[in-house]
Amino acid sequence: MSATISRRGLLAGAAGLGAAALGAPGRVFAQGTGPIRIGVLLPLTGSQATYAPDCQLSAQIAADQINAAGGLLGRKLEIVFRDDKANPNAAIAAAKELMGEGINLFVGGLNTPSALAIAGIMPDSKAALITIGSVADSLTHESFNRNFFRITDSAYTRAQAQARLAAEQYPDLTQWGGMLPDVEFGHALWRSYSAGLKTFYPALAKKPPQISEPVLFKFGAIDFKNQISAVMRQPVEGIYQSLTGEDFLTMITQARPLGFTRKIKVFMDLSGELVFARVLKQNLPDNFWSGTHWYYDAYMDVKASRDLYDEYVKRTGDKMPSGYVGPAHMALNAFANAIKAAGQTGTDAVIGALEAIEFESAKGRIKFRKEDHQVVADVNVIKLGPKDGEPGWQVSAHAKVPGADLLGPPTPGKALVIE
Numbered sequence: 001m002s003a004t005i006s007r008r009g010l011l012a013g014a015a016g017l018g019a020a021a022l023g024a025p026g027r028v029f030a031q032g033t034g035p036i037r038i039g040v041l042l043p044l045t046g047s048q049a050t051y052a053p054d055c056q057l058s059a060q061i062a063a064d065q066i067n068a069a070g071g072l073l074g075r076k077l078e079i080v081f082r083d084d085k086a087n088p089n090a091a092i093a094a095a096k097e098l099m100g101e102g103i104n105l106f107v108g109g110l111n112t113p114s115a116l117a118i119a120g121i122m123p124d125s126k127a128a129l130i131t132i133g134s135v136a137d138s139l140t141h142e143s144f145n146r147n148f149f150r151i152t153d154s155a156y157t158r159a160q161a162q163a164r165l166a167a168e169q170y171p172d173l174t175q176w177g178g179m180l181p182d183v184e185f186g187h188a189l190w191r192s193y194s195a196g197l198k199t200f201y202p203a204l205a206k207k208p209p210q211i212s213e214p215v216l217f218k219f220g221a222i223d224f225k226n227q228i229s230a231v232m233r234q235p236v237e238g239i240y241q242s243l244t245g246e247d248f249l250t251m252i253t254q255a256r257p258l259g260f261t262r263k264i265k266v267f268m269d270l271s272g273e274l275v276f277a278r279v280l281k282q283n284l285p286d287n288f289w290s291g292t293h294w295y296y297d298a299y300m301d302v303k304a305s306r307d308l309y310d311e312y313v314k315r316t317g318d319k320m321p322s323g324y325v326g327p328a329h330m331a332l333n334a335f336a337n338a339i340k341a342a343g344q345t346g347t348d349a350v351i352g353a354l355e356a357i358e359f360e361s362a363k364g365r366i367k368f369r370k371e372d373h374q375v376v377a378d379v380n381v382i383k384l385g386p387k388d389g390e391p392g393w394q395v396s397a398h399a400k401v402p403g404a405d406l407l408g409p410p411t412p413g414k415a416l417v418i419e
Contacts, residue, residue, distance in 0.1 A: 035078035036071075036345055038335060039098040040328065041108030041118065043086035048111055050275070054324040055110065055132060056081060061311045062332035072339050079332070084108060088117035099125050104347050107331040112136040112185070122147035126347050128354075130334055132327035133293070135271070137188060137416045140372040144412040147347070149354055149373040151331045155185070155270075156192045156408045156416060158291045159240075161379035161401035162268050163196025164204070165289065166238065170266055171205030177236035178214030179227060179243060179251070186242060189270065190214045191418040193240045212236050217243065217251075224251040228260055237263070242270040249279060261285045274322045277384045281392030288384045294326025294362055295380040295398050304333070305362040320395075323380065330361045334368075371410035379403045 040059050042052040063079045071077055080098060084091035091114040095106060106122075109115030109131030119139060122129050128147045131139065135155040139148065153161075166176075176197055180186035197209040212234040215227045228251070231239065243251055248269075255261065269276070269290040277284055299305035308329050312321050337360075338353035339345055358367040366377040383397040408416055 035076040037078045037080055037103050039103045039106045040079050040081050041084040041091055041094050041106060042081060043110055044083035046085040048086040051110060051324050054322050055328040058325045059328040059332055061308060062329040066336050072336055084114045086111050086114060088113045091118045092121060099127060105335055107132060107328055109134050115139060116143055119148040128347050128351055130331040132331050136185060140374045141411050142415045144372055146351060149368055151334060151375050152293050152327050153379050154374055155189050157403055157406045158379055159189055159192035160196040160406040162291060162381060163193050164200045165381055165399050165401060166268055167200035167204040173237050173266055174201060174207050175210045175236045176238045177212040177231060177234050179239060179241040180214050180216060181219055182216035189242055195418050224254050228255045228258055232263060238266040239264050240268045248272055248276060273382060277393040282386040284384055284386050284393050286385050289381055290384060292323030292380045292382055294323045295382050296321055298380060298398050298400050299363060302364050304360050308362050326362045333361055334359060369410060372412045374407055376404050
Protein backbone atom coordinates (compact mmCIF):
# COMPACT_ATOMS: atom_id res chain seq x y z
CA MET A 1 0.00 0.00 0.00
CA SER A 2 2.78 2.43 0.85
CA ALA A 3 4.39 1.90 -2.56
CA THR A 4 1.10 2.74 -4.28
CA ILE A 5 0.65 5.91 -2.31
CA SER A 6 4.23 6.92 -2.93
CA ARG A 7 3.90 6.38 -6.68
CA ARG A 8 0.68 8.38 -6.84
CA GLY A 9 2.32 11.20 -4.98
CA LEU A 10 5.28 11.13 -7.34
CA LEU A 11 3.01 11.18 -10.38
CA ALA A 12 0.88 13.98 -8.99
CA GLY A 13 4.00 16.03 -8.38
CA ALA A 14 5.29 15.35 -11.87
CA ALA A 15 1.93 16.35 -13.39
CA GLY A 16 2.01 19.59 -11.45
CA LEU A 17 5.51 20.42 -12.62
CA GLY A 18 4.50 19.58 -16.20
CA ALA A 19 1.54 21.94 -16.04
CA ALA A 20 3.69 24.73 -14.63
CA ALA A 21 6.23 24.24 -17.40
CA LEU A 22 3.56 24.80 -20.04
CA GLY A 23 3.17 28.40 -19.00
CA ALA A 24 -0.02 30.41 -18.92
CA PRO A 25 -3.31 28.87 -20.10
CA GLY A 26 -3.98 29.43 -23.77
CA ARG A 27 -0.32 29.49 -24.81
CA VAL A 28 0.09 27.86 -28.23
CA PHE A 29 3.45 26.99 -29.77
CA ALA A 30 3.91 27.85 -33.41
CA GLN A 31 3.57 24.88 -35.77
CA GLY A 32 6.98 23.41 -36.53
CA THR A 33 8.91 25.22 -33.80
CA GLY A 34 7.60 24.24 -30.37
CA PRO A 35 6.86 20.82 -28.94
CA ILE A 36 4.22 18.53 -30.40
CA ARG A 37 1.59 18.37 -27.68
CA ILE A 38 -0.79 15.45 -27.12
CA GLY A 39 -3.60 15.57 -24.58
CA VAL A 40 -4.04 12.63 -22.21
CA LEU A 41 -7.40 12.47 -20.44
CA LEU A 42 -7.53 10.21 -17.37
CA PRO A 43 -9.68 9.79 -14.24
CA LEU A 44 -7.09 11.36 -11.94
CA THR A 45 -9.85 11.75 -9.34
CA GLY A 46 -13.20 10.07 -8.87
CA SER A 47 -14.47 6.50 -8.85
CA GLN A 48 -11.87 5.08 -11.24
CA ALA A 49 -8.80 6.95 -10.05
CA THR A 50 -7.22 3.63 -9.03
CA TYR A 51 -6.41 2.89 -12.66
CA ALA A 52 -5.01 6.30 -13.60
CA PRO A 53 -1.48 6.18 -12.11
CA ASP A 54 -0.40 3.23 -14.28
CA CYS A 55 -1.80 4.92 -17.40
CA GLN A 56 -0.21 8.24 -16.48
CA LEU A 57 3.19 6.72 -15.82
CA SER A 58 3.19 4.63 -19.00
CA ALA A 59 2.29 7.69 -21.09
CA GLN A 60 5.16 9.61 -19.54
CA ILE A 61 7.55 6.71 -20.19
CA ALA A 62 6.46 6.65 -23.84
CA ALA A 63 7.06 10.39 -24.23
CA ASP A 64 10.45 10.16 -22.54
CA GLN A 65 11.50 7.26 -24.78
CA ILE A 66 10.32 9.04 -27.94
CA ASN A 67 12.20 12.19 -26.97
CA ALA A 68 15.34 10.24 -26.08
CA ALA A 69 15.23 8.77 -29.60
CA GLY A 70 15.15 12.24 -31.17
CA GLY A 71 11.52 13.31 -30.82
CA LEU A 72 9.12 13.75 -33.73
CA LEU A 73 9.89 15.68 -36.90
CA GLY A 74 12.78 17.29 -35.07
CA ARG A 75 10.53 18.47 -32.24
CA LYS A 76 10.00 17.38 -28.67
CA LEU A 77 6.87 15.41 -27.75
CA GLU A 78 5.00 16.86 -24.78
CA ILE A 79 2.03 15.21 -23.12
CA VAL A 80 -0.51 17.29 -21.23
CA PHE A 81 -2.64 15.52 -18.61
CA ARG A 82 -6.16 16.51 -17.68
CA ASP A 83 -8.64 14.94 -15.26
CA ASP A 84 -11.77 13.51 -16.88
CA LYS A 85 -13.07 12.35 -13.45
CA ALA A 86 -14.58 9.27 -15.14
CA ASN A 87 -17.45 11.62 -15.98
CA PRO A 88 -18.66 12.41 -19.52
CA ASN A 89 -19.25 16.11 -18.89
CA ALA A 90 -15.90 16.54 -17.17
CA ALA A 91 -14.21 14.64 -20.00
CA ILE A 92 -15.72 16.95 -22.63
CA ALA A 93 -14.75 20.03 -20.63
CA ALA A 94 -11.16 18.79 -20.24
CA ALA A 95 -10.88 17.99 -23.95
CA LYS A 96 -12.27 21.36 -24.99
CA GLU A 97 -9.87 23.15 -22.66
CA LEU A 98 -6.93 21.50 -24.40
CA MET A 99 -8.44 22.10 -27.83
CA GLY A 100 -8.51 25.76 -26.91
CA GLU A 101 -4.76 25.52 -26.41
CA GLY A 102 -4.28 24.12 -29.90
CA ILE A 103 -4.13 20.41 -29.09
CA ASN A 104 -5.78 18.16 -31.70
CA LEU A 105 -4.52 14.67 -30.77
CA PHE A 106 -5.85 12.89 -27.69
CA VAL A 107 -5.37 9.70 -25.68
CA GLY A 108 -7.99 8.70 -23.11
CA GLY A 109 -11.38 7.06 -22.74
CA LEU A 110 -10.47 4.70 -19.92
CA ASN A 111 -14.16 4.09 -19.16
CA THR A 112 -17.05 3.80 -21.61
CA PRO A 113 -19.13 6.92 -20.74
CA SER A 114 -16.07 9.18 -21.05
CA ALA A 115 -14.91 7.41 -24.21
CA LEU A 116 -18.28 7.85 -25.92
CA ALA A 117 -18.48 11.49 -24.85
CA ILE A 118 -15.07 12.62 -26.06
CA ALA A 119 -15.17 10.48 -29.19
CA GLY A 120 -18.41 12.19 -30.12
CA ILE A 121 -16.91 15.69 -30.20
CA MET A 122 -13.80 14.76 -32.19
CA PRO A 123 -15.14 15.27 -35.77
CA ASP A 124 -16.58 18.76 -35.24
CA SER A 125 -13.46 19.73 -33.27
CA LYS A 126 -11.19 18.43 -36.06
CA ALA A 127 -9.34 16.32 -33.53
CA ALA A 128 -8.49 12.61 -33.15
CA LEU A 129 -8.76 10.25 -30.18
CA ILE A 130 -7.20 6.88 -29.35
CA THR A 131 -9.02 5.18 -26.47
CA ILE A 132 -7.09 3.06 -23.98
CA GLY A 133 -9.61 1.19 -21.85
CA SER A 134 -13.25 1.04 -22.87
CA VAL A 135 -14.21 -2.27 -24.48
CA ALA A 136 -17.76 -1.25 -25.46
CA ASP A 137 -18.63 -2.63 -28.90
CA SER A 138 -20.66 0.47 -29.74
CA LEU A 139 -17.51 2.57 -30.10
CA THR A 140 -16.46 0.70 -33.23
CA HIS A 141 -20.00 0.00 -34.42
CA GLU A 142 -23.13 2.18 -34.02
CA SER A 143 -21.26 5.11 -32.41
CA PHE A 144 -18.21 4.97 -34.69
CA ASN A 145 -16.72 8.03 -36.32
CA ARG A 146 -13.53 8.28 -38.37
CA ASN A 147 -11.76 10.43 -35.76
CA PHE A 148 -11.82 7.58 -33.22
CA PHE A 149 -9.40 4.65 -32.78
CA ARG A 150 -9.26 1.89 -30.13
CA ILE A 151 -5.91 0.42 -29.06
CA THR A 152 -7.46 -2.25 -26.76
CA ASP A 153 -9.80 -5.23 -27.23
CA SER A 154 -13.48 -4.82 -27.94
CA ALA A 155 -15.87 -6.68 -25.64
CA TYR A 156 -16.82 -9.03 -28.47
CA THR A 157 -13.24 -9.90 -29.33
CA ARG A 158 -12.21 -10.49 -25.72
CA ALA A 159 -15.26 -12.63 -24.96
CA GLN A 160 -14.67 -14.70 -28.10
CA ALA A 161 -11.01 -15.17 -27.18
CA GLN A 162 -11.94 -16.26 -23.66
CA ALA A 163 -14.50 -18.74 -24.99
CA ARG A 164 -11.86 -20.20 -27.29
CA LEU A 165 -9.42 -20.43 -24.38
CA ALA A 166 -12.05 -22.22 -22.26
CA ALA A 167 -12.55 -24.85 -24.97
CA GLU A 168 -8.78 -25.33 -25.36
CA GLN A 169 -7.91 -25.47 -21.67
CA TYR A 170 -10.99 -27.25 -20.27
CA PRO A 171 -12.47 -29.46 -23.00
CA ASP A 172 -14.22 -31.66 -20.44
CA LEU A 173 -15.79 -28.77 -18.56
CA THR A 174 -18.83 -28.08 -20.67
CA GLN A 175 -21.35 -26.74 -18.12
CA TRP A 176 -21.18 -22.94 -18.25
CA GLY A 177 -23.12 -20.10 -16.70
CA GLY A 178 -22.66 -16.37 -16.23
CA MET A 179 -22.88 -13.53 -13.72
CA LEU A 180 -23.31 -10.22 -15.53
CA PRO A 181 -24.82 -6.77 -15.04
CA ASP A 182 -28.46 -6.37 -16.03
CA VAL A 183 -27.70 -3.67 -18.60
CA GLU A 184 -27.25 -3.86 -22.37
CA PHE A 185 -23.47 -4.17 -22.04
CA GLY A 186 -23.87 -7.25 -19.83
CA HIS A 187 -26.40 -8.85 -22.16
CA ALA A 188 -24.20 -8.18 -25.21
CA LEU A 189 -21.16 -9.57 -23.43
CA TRP A 190 -23.02 -12.77 -22.60
CA ARG A 191 -24.23 -13.13 -26.19
CA SER A 192 -20.61 -12.82 -27.33
CA TYR A 193 -19.24 -15.35 -24.84
CA SER A 194 -22.03 -17.91 -25.25
CA ALA A 195 -21.76 -17.63 -29.04
CA GLY A 196 -18.04 -18.31 -28.68
CA LEU A 197 -18.72 -21.38 -26.53
CA LYS A 198 -21.10 -22.71 -29.20
CA THR A 199 -18.42 -22.19 -31.85
CA PHE A 200 -15.27 -23.37 -30.13
CA TYR A 201 -16.39 -26.32 -27.97
CA PRO A 202 -17.63 -28.37 -30.95
CA ALA A 203 -14.58 -27.35 -33.01
CA LEU A 204 -11.85 -27.78 -30.39
CA ALA A 205 -13.25 -29.95 -27.59
CA LYS A 206 -15.43 -32.05 -29.92
CA LYS A 207 -18.29 -31.64 -27.44
CA PRO A 208 -21.28 -29.28 -27.33
CA PRO A 209 -21.39 -26.86 -24.39
CA GLN A 210 -24.26 -26.94 -21.92
CA ILE A 211 -25.13 -23.29 -21.26
CA SER A 212 -27.37 -22.14 -18.41
CA GLU A 213 -29.17 -18.81 -18.30
CA PRO A 214 -26.95 -16.06 -16.91
CA VAL A 215 -27.59 -14.69 -13.44
CA LEU A 216 -27.96 -10.91 -13.53
CA PHE A 217 -27.10 -8.26 -10.94
CA LYS A 218 -27.39 -4.52 -10.39
CA PHE A 219 -24.28 -2.36 -10.23
CA GLY A 220 -23.37 -1.32 -6.69
CA ALA A 221 -25.34 -4.11 -4.99
CA ILE A 222 -24.43 -4.87 -1.38
CA ASP A 223 -26.14 -8.26 -1.19
CA PHE A 224 -25.46 -10.96 -3.81
CA LYS A 225 -26.92 -13.88 -1.89
CA ASN A 226 -29.86 -14.36 -4.27
CA GLN A 227 -27.54 -14.43 -7.28
CA ILE A 228 -25.15 -16.80 -5.53
CA SER A 229 -28.01 -19.13 -4.61
CA ALA A 230 -29.27 -19.06 -8.20
CA VAL A 231 -25.86 -20.15 -9.50
CA MET A 232 -25.59 -22.82 -6.81
CA ARG A 233 -28.84 -24.34 -8.11
CA GLN A 234 -27.57 -24.52 -11.68
CA PRO A 235 -25.51 -27.47 -13.00
CA VAL A 236 -22.62 -25.16 -13.88
CA GLU A 237 -18.91 -25.69 -13.25
CA GLY A 238 -17.60 -22.70 -15.15
CA ILE A 239 -18.66 -19.07 -14.75
CA TYR A 240 -18.14 -16.13 -17.07
CA GLN A 241 -18.36 -12.98 -15.02
CA SER A 242 -17.96 -9.24 -15.43
CA LEU A 243 -18.47 -7.89 -11.92
CA THR A 244 -15.91 -5.17 -11.35
CA GLY A 245 -14.24 -3.55 -8.36
CA GLU A 246 -16.18 -3.65 -5.11
CA ASP A 247 -19.03 -5.63 -6.68
CA PHE A 248 -16.85 -8.67 -7.34
CA LEU A 249 -15.05 -8.42 -4.00
CA THR A 250 -18.38 -8.26 -2.16
CA MET A 251 -19.81 -11.15 -4.13
CA ILE A 252 -16.86 -13.50 -3.65
CA THR A 253 -16.67 -12.71 0.08
CA GLN A 254 -20.36 -13.58 0.48
CA ALA A 255 -20.09 -16.63 -1.78
CA ARG A 256 -17.10 -18.42 -0.27
CA PRO A 257 -18.84 -19.63 2.95
CA LEU A 258 -21.66 -21.06 0.83
CA GLY A 259 -19.31 -23.36 -1.11
CA PHE A 260 -19.41 -21.27 -4.28
CA THR A 261 -15.66 -21.43 -4.96
CA ARG A 262 -15.69 -25.21 -4.46
CA LYS A 263 -18.54 -25.68 -6.92
CA ILE A 264 -17.12 -23.42 -9.64
CA LYS A 265 -14.04 -25.08 -11.11
CA VAL A 266 -13.14 -22.27 -13.53
CA PHE A 267 -13.79 -18.54 -13.47
CA MET A 268 -13.47 -16.60 -16.73
CA ASP A 269 -13.38 -12.91 -15.83
CA LEU A 270 -13.68 -9.97 -18.21
CA SER A 271 -11.13 -7.55 -16.79
CA GLY A 272 -10.35 -7.67 -13.05
CA GLU A 273 -6.81 -9.04 -13.51
CA LEU A 274 -4.18 -7.96 -10.94
CA VAL A 275 -6.54 -5.58 -9.15
CA PHE A 276 -8.53 -8.53 -7.76
CA ALA A 277 -5.40 -10.55 -7.04
CA ARG A 278 -3.75 -7.80 -5.03
CA VAL A 279 -6.80 -7.43 -2.81
CA LEU A 280 -7.93 -11.04 -2.39
CA LYS A 281 -4.47 -12.66 -2.30
CA GLN A 282 -4.88 -16.16 -0.81
CA ASN A 283 -8.68 -15.77 -0.95
CA LEU A 284 -8.53 -15.62 -4.73
CA PRO A 285 -10.34 -18.59 -6.32
CA ASP A 286 -8.29 -21.24 -8.12
CA ASN A 287 -8.33 -21.23 -11.93
CA PHE A 288 -9.28 -17.57 -12.14
CA TRP A 289 -8.64 -16.46 -15.73
CA SER A 290 -8.88 -12.74 -16.40
CA GLY A 291 -8.57 -10.59 -19.49
CA THR A 292 -5.91 -7.89 -19.44
CA HIS A 293 -4.90 -5.12 -21.81
CA TRP A 294 -1.23 -6.20 -21.73
CA TYR A 295 0.71 -8.86 -19.87
CA TYR A 296 4.38 -8.00 -19.63
CA ASP A 297 5.71 -11.56 -19.35
CA ALA A 298 4.06 -12.54 -22.63
CA TYR A 299 6.19 -10.03 -24.57
CA MET A 300 9.67 -10.21 -23.10
CA ASP A 301 10.90 -11.06 -26.60
CA VAL A 302 9.51 -7.73 -27.88
CA LYS A 303 11.95 -4.86 -27.40
CA ALA A 304 9.29 -2.18 -26.94
CA SER A 305 7.60 -4.25 -24.25
CA ARG A 306 10.82 -5.16 -22.49
CA ASP A 307 11.97 -1.53 -22.49
CA LEU A 308 8.60 -0.43 -21.08
CA TYR A 309 8.76 -3.08 -18.37
CA ASP A 310 12.35 -2.25 -17.41
CA GLU A 311 11.61 1.47 -17.17
CA TYR A 312 8.44 0.85 -15.17
CA VAL A 313 10.35 -1.30 -12.67
CA LYS A 314 13.13 1.29 -12.50
CA ARG A 315 10.69 4.08 -11.65
CA THR A 316 8.41 2.17 -9.26
CA GLY A 317 10.25 -0.87 -7.89
CA ASP A 318 7.15 -2.91 -8.76
CA LYS A 319 8.04 -6.03 -10.75
CA MET A 320 4.42 -7.00 -11.54
CA PRO A 321 2.80 -4.16 -13.48
CA SER A 322 -0.90 -4.32 -14.23
CA GLY A 323 -2.27 -4.46 -17.75
CA TYR A 324 -3.15 -0.78 -17.52
CA VAL A 325 0.53 0.05 -18.05
CA GLY A 326 0.35 -1.05 -21.68
CA PRO A 327 -2.37 0.88 -23.58
CA ALA A 328 -1.31 4.50 -23.01
CA HIS A 329 2.24 3.62 -24.03
CA MET A 330 0.89 1.90 -27.14
CA ALA A 331 -1.39 4.82 -28.02
CA LEU A 332 1.41 7.40 -27.76
CA ASN A 333 3.57 5.23 -29.99
CA ALA A 334 0.71 4.88 -32.46
CA PHE A 335 0.47 8.66 -32.74
CA ALA A 336 4.24 8.99 -32.95
CA ASN A 337 4.48 6.54 -35.84
CA ALA A 338 1.54 8.17 -37.62
CA ILE A 339 3.06 11.66 -37.26
CA LYS A 340 6.33 10.40 -38.70
CA ALA A 341 4.54 8.67 -41.58
CA ALA A 342 2.39 11.73 -42.31
CA GLY A 343 5.26 14.19 -41.91
CA GLN A 344 2.91 16.52 -40.00
CA THR A 345 0.47 16.73 -37.09
CA GLY A 346 -2.67 17.73 -39.01
CA THR A 347 -5.67 15.68 -37.94
CA ASP A 348 -6.69 14.36 -41.37
CA ALA A 349 -3.12 13.41 -42.24
CA VAL A 350 -2.59 11.62 -38.91
CA ILE A 351 -5.89 9.74 -39.25
CA GLY A 352 -4.91 8.63 -42.75
CA ALA A 353 -1.55 7.41 -41.48
CA LEU A 354 -3.12 5.54 -38.53
CA GLU A 355 -5.38 3.73 -41.00
CA ALA A 356 -2.43 2.67 -43.14
CA ILE A 357 0.55 1.86 -40.93
CA GLU A 358 1.62 -1.19 -38.98
CA PHE A 359 3.91 -0.33 -36.08
CA GLU A 360 5.92 -1.75 -33.20
CA SER A 361 4.24 -1.67 -29.81
CA ALA A 362 4.39 -3.27 -26.37
CA LYS A 363 2.29 -6.09 -27.88
CA GLY A 364 4.51 -6.53 -30.92
CA ARG A 365 3.57 -5.32 -34.40
CA ILE A 366 -0.02 -4.14 -34.51
CA LYS A 367 -2.32 -2.11 -36.75
CA PHE A 368 -5.82 -0.67 -36.85
CA ARG A 369 -8.52 -2.20 -39.05
CA LYS A 370 -9.26 0.52 -41.58
CA GLU A 371 -13.04 0.04 -41.67
CA ASP A 372 -13.71 0.64 -37.95
CA HIS A 373 -10.34 1.55 -36.39
CA GLN A 374 -10.35 -1.45 -34.05
CA VAL A 375 -6.83 -2.58 -33.17
CA VAL A 376 -5.73 -5.92 -34.60
CA ALA A 377 -3.63 -7.52 -31.85
CA ASP A 378 -3.38 -10.45 -29.47
CA VAL A 379 -5.92 -10.83 -26.69
CA ASN A 380 -4.09 -11.37 -23.38
CA VAL A 381 -5.61 -13.59 -20.68
CA ILE A 382 -3.85 -14.54 -17.44
CA LYS A 383 -4.50 -17.35 -14.97
CA LEU A 384 -4.43 -16.20 -11.37
CA GLY A 385 -4.62 -18.09 -8.12
CA PRO A 386 -3.64 -18.10 -4.44
CA LYS A 387 -0.06 -18.74 -3.37
CA ASP A 388 1.59 -19.52 -0.03
CA GLY A 389 3.88 -16.73 1.16
CA GLU A 390 4.21 -13.26 -0.27
CA PRO A 391 2.52 -11.71 -2.18
CA GLY A 392 -0.20 -14.31 -1.56
CA TRP A 393 -1.13 -14.75 -5.22
CA GLN A 394 0.47 -15.72 -8.50
CA VAL A 395 0.10 -15.71 -12.25
CA SER A 396 0.50 -19.40 -13.06
CA ALA A 397 -0.17 -19.22 -16.81
CA HIS A 398 -0.92 -16.76 -19.56
CA ALA A 399 -2.32 -16.92 -23.07
CA LYS A 400 -1.94 -14.78 -26.17
CA VAL A 401 -5.00 -15.50 -28.28
CA PRO A 402 -4.63 -14.19 -31.85
CA GLY A 403 -7.24 -11.49 -32.26
CA ALA A 404 -7.31 -11.06 -36.03
CA ASP A 405 -9.91 -13.78 -36.59
CA LEU A 406 -12.03 -12.79 -33.57
CA LEU A 407 -12.86 -9.18 -34.39
CA GLY A 408 -16.29 -9.83 -35.82
CA PRO A 409 -17.47 -8.10 -38.99
CA PRO A 410 -16.82 -4.37 -39.34
CA THR A 411 -20.14 -2.53 -39.25
CA PRO A 412 -19.26 1.15 -38.68
CA GLY A 413 -22.43 3.09 -37.96
CA LYS A 414 -24.45 -0.06 -37.27
CA ALA A 415 -24.79 -2.22 -34.15
CA LEU A 416 -22.92 -5.52 -34.03
CA VAL A 417 -25.33 -8.39 -34.57
CA ILE A 418 -24.38 -11.54 -32.63
CA GLU A 419 -26.07 -14.71 -33.84
